[in-house]
Amino acid sequence: MIELGTLPSTVLEVARLNKRYPTGDLALRDVDLRIGRGEVVALIGPSGAGKSTLIRCVNRLVQPTSGSVRLDGTEVTDLGSASLRRARRRMGMIFQEYALIERLTVMENALSGRLGYVGFWRSWFRRFPTTDVAEAFTLLIRVGLSDMANKRADALSGGQRQRVGIVRALMQRPELLLVDEPTASLDPKTSRQIMRLILELCTERGLAAIINIHDVALARQFAQRIVGLRAGVIVFDGPPNSLDAAALTAIYGDEDWTATLGHGGKVAEDEHRSAVPEVERLAGLA
Numbered sequence: 001m002i003e004l005g006t007l008p009s010t011v012l013e014v015a016r017l018n019k020r021y022p023t024g025d026l027a028l029r030d031v032d033l034r035i036g037r038g039e040v041v042a043l044i045g046p047s048g049a050g051k052s053t054l055i056r057c058v059n060r061l062v063q064p065t066s067g068s069v070r071l072d073g074t075e076v077t078d079l080g081s082a083s084l085r086r087a088r089r090r091m092g093m094i095f096q097e098y099a100l101i102e103r104l105t106v107m108e109n110a111l112s113g114r115l116g117y118v119g120f121w122r123s124w125f126r127r128f129p130t131t132d133v134a135e136a137f138t139l140l141i142r143v144g145l146s147d148m149a150n151k152r153a154d155a156l157s158g159g160q161r162q163r164v165g166i167v168r169a170l171m172q173r174p175e176l177l178l179v180d181e182p183t184a185s186l187d188p189k190t191s192r193q194i195m196r197l198i199l200e201l202c203t204e205r206g207l208a209a210i211i212n213i214h215d216v217a218l219a220r221q222f223a224q225r226i227v228g229l230r231a232g233v234i235v236f237d238g239p240p241n242s243l244d245a246a247a248l249t250a251i252y253g254d255e256d257w258t259a260t261l262g263h264g265g266k267v268a269e270d271e272h273r274s275a276v277p278e279v280e281r282l283a284g285l286a
């Protein structure tokens with residue numbers, strides 16, 4: 001007999017997760033969440049709802065107070081430092097503030113995603129296996145940055161920096177992406193491009209993702225499933241088309257949601273267009 005929690009299609013299973021910070025703030029209350037392999041979930045909710053805390057408990061940047069986090073069946077909450085490092089390789093993290101190493105090049109930042117794999121001295125001398133360099137270059141082509149491989153990170157725009165952040169996370173060859181407000185510092189068009197790119201890469205690689213995002217319209221447009229958090233409790237979990245005014249009120253409180261829900265959640269034709277042609281053009285393939 002197969003236990004539900006260990007079904008092969010489950011990549012992450014969070015059960016009865018609680019987090020109380022030393023300040024007394026109860027940021028998560030008995031959170032249960034199951035993410036399937038390849039599933040892209042948008043995590044929405046007001047400021048302070050516990051979105052960042054939840055994804056940080058998953059990779060243990062924050063230590064949960066109680067409860068369970070299982071990645072591919074492995075309990076993460078009580079791993080020792082060596083096994084935690086191994087588990088973290090399987091979880092790529094993408095941040096709002098990009099967290100690039102400013103004085104290093106795009107290529108070097110991309111390769112830093114392999115640091116958990118390459119030995120210390122090798123990485124100290126920045127000697128990465130040629131297969132890693134080739135993989136990084138392929139990914140830079142994929143995200144449209146191939147002609148910037150040698151540019152320093154501090155010379156990039158916000159959108160370009162986030163693409164490097166995405167490449168670095170993918171260089172870990174993760175099974176799960178943990179993404180905290182990837183578009184918060186970006187203009188609306190760049191935000192859409194970045195969300196579309198993340199979604200396409202997840203689809204291409206069968207990668208699951210939890211994406212914390214404040215922009216409800218973007219969440220509805222790009223995620224397959226939306227989870228709404230309010231004061232540390234999951235108050236909504238469903239497909240984008242079931243996120244109606246009542247659900248938004250449950251998550252954020254009373255408001256007139258007409259403008260947010262817009263044209264019934266329908267997505268303009270060009271939003272579904274793939275970024276592939278642009279990538280092919282940059283790679284000189286088209």
Ligand SMILES: Nc1ncnc2c1ncn2[C@@H]1O[C@H](COP(=O)(O)OP(=O)(O)OP(=O)(O)O)[C@@H](O)[C@H]1O
Nearest residue numbers: 021022023025027046047048049050051052053054
């Ligand atoms: N390091 C910390 N120490 C104490 N309390 C914290 C800490 N980090 C977060 N909190 C508290 O935990 C709660 C959840 O915070 P969290 O940052 O997870 O929310 P969030 O949903 O990510 O908010 P935002 O949308 O503003 O990023 C808040 O009450 C916050 O004040």
Ligand SMILES: [Mg+2]
Nearest residue numbers: 051052053212
């Ligand atoms: Mg946050």
